[in-house]
Amino acid sequence: DLIAALQSELTEHGPPLPIYWGNRNWHPLLTDTLPKMSSDGIQNALAFVTSAFSSYSGCRQYREDIAQAQHAAGDHAPHVDKLRVFYNHPGFIDSMQDRLRAAMEKIPPERHDSTLLIFTAHSIPLSMAEGCAYRSQINEASRLVAEAFPNQAWRLAYQSRSGPPTQAWLEPDIGDELLRVRDKTNSSDVVVVPIGFISDHMEVIFDLDTEAQAICNRTGLNMVRAETAGTHPSFIRMIRELILERTEGSEPKSLGEC
Numbered sequence: 001d002l003i004a005a006l007q008s009e010l011t012e013h014g015p016p017l018p019i020y021w022g023n024r025n026w027h028p029l030l031t032d033t034l035p036k037m038s039s040d041g042i043q044n045a046l047a048f049v050t051s052a053f054s055s056y057s058g059c060r061q062y063r064e065d066i067a068q069a070q071h072a073a074g075d076h077a078p079h080v081d082k083l084r085v086f087y088n089h090p091g092f093i094d095s096m097q098d099r100l101r102a103a104m105e106k107i108p109p110e111r112h113d114s115t116l117l118i119f120t121a122h123s124i125p126l127s128m129a130e131g132c133a134y135r136s137q138i139n140e141a142s143r144l145v146a147e148a149f150p151n152q153a154w155r156l157a158y159q160s161r162s163g164p165p166t167q168a169w170l171e172p173d174i175g176d177e178l179l180r181v182r183d184k185t186n187s188s189d190v191v192v193v194p195i196g197f198i199s200d201h202m203e204v205i206f207d208l209d210t211e212a213q214a215i216c217n218r219t220g221l222n223m224v225r226a227e228t229a230g231t232h233p234s235f236i237r238m239i240r241e242l243i244l245e246r247t248e249g250s251e252p253k254s255l256g257e258c
Helices: 002-013 030-039 056-073 090-104 111-116 135-147 174-184 202-219 234-247
Strands: 044-047 081-082 117-122 155-161 189-193 221-223
Touching: 030 056, 044 135, 056 202, 090 135, 090 189, 090 221, 090 234, 117 135, 117 174, 117 202, 135 155, 135 221, 155 174, 155 202, 174 189, 174 202, 189 202, 202 221
Parallel strands: 044 081, 117 155, 117 189, 189 221
Antiparallel strands: none
16 A cells, blocks of 8 residues: 555656565565566665664664675665655654544543553664664654644553563553553543554554553553554655655755664
8 A cells, every 4th residue: 555655656746766565574575576676677776664763673674684685686686775764754743643633533522631642662672772763763753743732641652572571672561551551640541653663564453452452441441543654645745755855865854864
């Protein structure tokens, strides 16, 4: 759906670029996609990584994956430039604010003042977080999105952690945070905003719509989950603007690292 929306945007407004899709962990794999691009005569490409934030797994590992796929494709592999991260780009922020507004509409207006916003992102090991801007960028993006409801209390939690329990990861976990909200605040409603993800994929559906929702059902806390950016028109326009930054040297609308 994202590719189709972006293709329509580029066809209508330019530049008229072909779009290829390559994954790290599932088909179509990057190691299959780059040889296909090479056989199609593609010599230069821009990579849009579907991660808004800087970290090893959200940035440098993708660069490594692309380099490995280039090596596998041989001497005629296309040159690939990665588009920058977009955590504070107005197109991303606007799309998430719209998703938040739609979620808030599912809560009775008389309960809005006591509704708590909880932004979530994928947890990463503390050792990784200490060497990148991941945590600060997520906080900044959450702050910007929350400006749509300036009087609303908000906080940040994490989800989807893995690895051995002895390894420290970013906290609090969303499940623990929901229990804390119910026990220590007057809030009866929460809106969970998965700002760390751009599509409603399995981690969002299982961690939030299934596990987090089950906690809320047990404790009597009303939870509404905001949609991810997905194919929101502002988000699709943002991708085109990131392309134009590289192809035409247009002025960035926000500054991103990596």
